[in-house]
Amino acid sequence: MNLRLTNTLTGRAEPFVPLEPGRVGMYSCGPTVYAPAHVGNFRSFLFADLLRRYLAWQGLAVTWVMNITDVDDKIIRDARREGVEIGELTARYTALFLEDAQRLRMTPPDVMPRATEHVTDMVALIEQLLARGHAYRTGDGSIFFRIASWPGYGRLARLDPTQQRVGERVESDEYDKDDVRDFAVWKGPREGEPSWETAIGPGRPGWHVECSAMSMRYLGPTFDIHTGGVDLVFPHHEDEIAQSEAATGQPFVRTWLHCAHLQMGGEKMAKRTGNIERPADVYARGYSPRALRYALIAAQYRAPLEFGDESLRAAASAVERLATVLAALDAYRADAAPDATLPALLEETRGRFVDALDDDLNVSPALAAVFDLVRELNRRIDARALSTEDAATAAAFLRDLDRVLGIMEEEAEGLEAELEAMLEERAAARARRDWATSDRLRDELAGRGVLIEDTRDGQRWRRVVEAQRG
RNA sequence: GGCGACGUACCCAAGUGGUUAAGGGGGAGGUCUGCAAAACCUCUAUUCAGCGGUUCGAAUCCGCUCGUCGCCUCCA
Structure with missing residues (x-):
C-alpha cells in the first residue's frame, strides 16, 4: 500500500502509515440533524466513504465512525419553533439522512454515535480539562476551554x-467568558432548553467536545484519520485538537483530511445563503442516485467542484456507459478462443487505478483508466474477440473496482411479471421477424420506463431513471 | 487586514520540467443495424489567465499583473 494523503496538519502529501499495521481508525464529522442534508454535505461524506472503501479494498480493516449531532442551538431553535421535543425533530432527520446516505451507497459506518447518548463521555473529558486547568466555569454554569x-x-x-479578527462577534456572544476566543465545552442550563444532570452540573454539551469525546471513545486517544469539509478546519477541528490533547496529554489525530466545497454557480453551496440543492431535488429532476454519487465523487476531494445540471447530465451519461458495458458483458456469448491479451489489459488498468487513488485519492485518472478499459472492452465485444469466459472475467473485474467507486449498477432489481411477459412476447415476435409487433412492444415498454436494446446477444433491457433532458 | 486554494478546449476535469496536453460530457461526420438504441471510428486546445524571467527544454519552477473562490463567525 503506497497511499499518500494530504495532511492538513502539515499541508503536504504524506505516506499513510496506520498506527497499527493492517488496521485503520477513521472518524468523519457527520450531519447535524435539524434539516435534510444537502448535496454539499454529501460530497464530504462520500469522499470519506470513498476513502473507507479504498482502504478496505486494499485489505485494511477499517473502523469508520461518523457522528450524528442531535443536540445543538439550531436543533433547539427549530424544535421550539415546531413545538416538539428535540428528539422528535432529530429522529425525523436522522432517518432521512440514513435513507439519503443509503441511496447514495455510502457504506454504513461501523459506528454512528449520537451526541445525546454520549454525554457521559463528554463530561468525563470536561472533567479532565477542569482538573488540568484547561477549562473554567462561568457564572451561568457554562464551562469554557481556555485557549491561553x-x-x-x-x-x-x-x-x-x-491576529484573529474580533469584532461584532464579541458583542453578540451570549456567554460570559474570560477571553473572546475561548469556546464552550459545556453550556449551562437555560429555560426551555434540554439539560442533563451531570457530575459537572446541569447543562448541555458544546459542539466541539462531542466529536472529541465520541471519536476517542471508539477509536482511542490517538487515531489515524479524521475527515470533514474545509469549513470545519477552524474552529471546529482546531478546538477538537486542543481539548482532546489537553485532556489526554496524547496526540489526537495523525492525519487530518479536508475536502473542498461543492460549488454552484461558482459559489460555495451553503444552507445559510440558500445556495443549496438536496438529493431529493436532484432525483425530482430525473437524475438517479448513482448519477448524483458520480457527480459528487468524480473529482479529487481537495479541489472545489462545480455542481449543477451540466455536471449531473455528464454524470448520468458516464454512469450509463458503465452500466451498458456491464450489461453487454453479461449477455455476451461467443464460441471464441480466449483473448490472450485480456489479462495484461486488466492488469494495466488495475495498476493505473491503484496509482491514481494512491496519489491522494485522485479519482479522475482512476476513472480515466476505467473508461479506457471500457472502450477497449466494447471494441472486443463488437469484434466478438472475447470468449464467453473472458466476458465474465472482465465483468467481474469491473465489479471489483466498483467496490471502491460504487457507481456501476443499480441495486439488483427484477422486472414485474407483466413486463417480463412483454419481453418474452417481443423476443418471440423478433424470432419470426414480426417487426411491427416488436416495435410496438418496445414503445410500450419505453412508456413504462424500460428501455430495450437489440444486440447480437439478444434483446437487453434497462430501466431509464436518468433524465433525458435536464 | 491575516491565512489558504485556484485560473487547462463549448462544459466538467487530469497532467506540476522533456515523445502526439488524460478521461467524461457535449457537438460534427462516418460504420454497424429491419428500424431504434448502444457500441465503434474520425474530427473538436500548435496550446495551458496575461506579461516577464530561469532552463537546451515550462501548462509545469521564479517574479509581477489581472481574475475567481474559501477560511478567519454557525457551516461538510
Whole structure:
C-alpha cells in the first residue's frame, strides 16, 4: 500500500502509515440533524466513504465512525419553533439522512454515535480539562476551554491567535467568558432548553467536545484519520485538537483530511445563503442516485467542484456507459478462443487505478483508466474477440473496482411479471421477424420506463431513471 | 487586514520540467443495424489567465499583473 494523503496538519502529501499495521481508525464529522442534508454535505461524506472503501479494498480493516449531532442551538431553535421535543425533530432527520446516505451507497459506518447518548463521555473529558486547568466555569454554569492554556492552538488552521479578527462577534456572544476566543465545552442550563444532570452540573454539551469525546471513545486517544469539509478546519477541528490533547496529554489525530466545497454557480453551496440543492431535488429532476454519487465523487476531494445540471447530465451519461458495458458483458456469448491479451489489459488498468487513488485519492485518472478499459472492452465485444469466459472475467473485474467507486449498477432489481411477459412476447415476435409487433412492444415498454436494446446477444433491457433532458 | 486554494478546449476535469496536453460530457461526420438504441471510428486546445524571467527544454519552477473562490463567525 503506497497511499499518500494530504495532511492538513502539515499541508503536504504524506505516506499513510496506520498506527497499527493492517488496521485503520477513521472518524468523519457527520450531519447535524435539524434539516435534510444537502448535496454539499454529501460530497464530504462520500469522499470519506470513498476513502473507507479504498482502504478496505486494499485489505485494511477499517473502523469508520461518523457522528450524528442531535443536540445543538439550531436543533433547539427549530424544535421550539415546531413545538416538539428535540428528539422528535432529530429522529425525523436522522432517518432521512440514513435513507439519503443509503441511496447514495455510502457504506454504513461501523459506528454512528449520537451526541445525546454520549454525554457521559463528554463530561468525563470536561472533567479532565477542569482538573488540568484547561477549562473554567462561568457564572451561568457554562464551562469554557481556555485557549491561553494551550500553546499549540492555531496550528491546524495556521492561524495566529493574536491576529484573529474580533469584532461584532464579541458583542453578540451570549456567554460570559474570560477571553473572546475561548469556546464552550459545556453550556449551562437555560429555560426551555434540554439539560442533563451531570457530575459537572446541569447543562448541555458544546459542539466541539462531542466529536472529541465520541471519536476517542471508539477509536482511542490517538487515531489515524479524521475527515470533514474545509469549513470545519477552524474552529471546529482546531478546538477538537486542543481539548482532546489537553485532556489526554496524547496526540489526537495523525492525519487530518479536508475536502473542498461543492460549488454552484461558482459559489460555495451553503444552507445559510440558500445556495443549496438536496438529493431529493436532484432525483425530482430525473437524475438517479448513482448519477448524483458520480457527480459528487468524480473529482479529487481537495479541489472545489462545480455542481449543477451540466455536471449531473455528464454524470448520468458516464454512469450509463458503465452500466451498458456491464450489461453487454453479461449477455455476451461467443464460441471464441480466449483473448490472450485480456489479462495484461486488466492488469494495466488495475495498476493505473491503484496509482491514481494512491496519489491522494485522485479519482479522475482512476476513472480515466476505467473508461479506457471500457472502450477497449466494447471494441472486443463488437469484434466478438472475447470468449464467453473472458466476458465474465472482465465483468467481474469491473465489479471489483466498483467496490471502491460504487457507481456501476443499480441495486439488483427484477422486472414485474407483466413486463417480463412483454419481453418474452417481443423476443418471440423478433424470432419470426414480426417487426411491427416488436416495435410496438418496445414503445410500450419505453412508456413504462424500460428501455430495450437489440444486440447480437439478444434483446437487453434497462430501466431509464436518468433524465433525458435536464 | 491575516491565512489558504485556484485560473487547462463549448462544459466538467487530469497532467506540476522533456515523445502526439488524460478521461467524461457535449457537438460534427462516418460504420454497424429491419428500424431504434448502444457500441465503434474520425474530427473538436500548435496550446495551458496575461506579461516577464530561469532552463537546451515550462501548462509545469521564479517574479509581477489581472481574475475567481474559501477560511478567519454557525457551516461538510
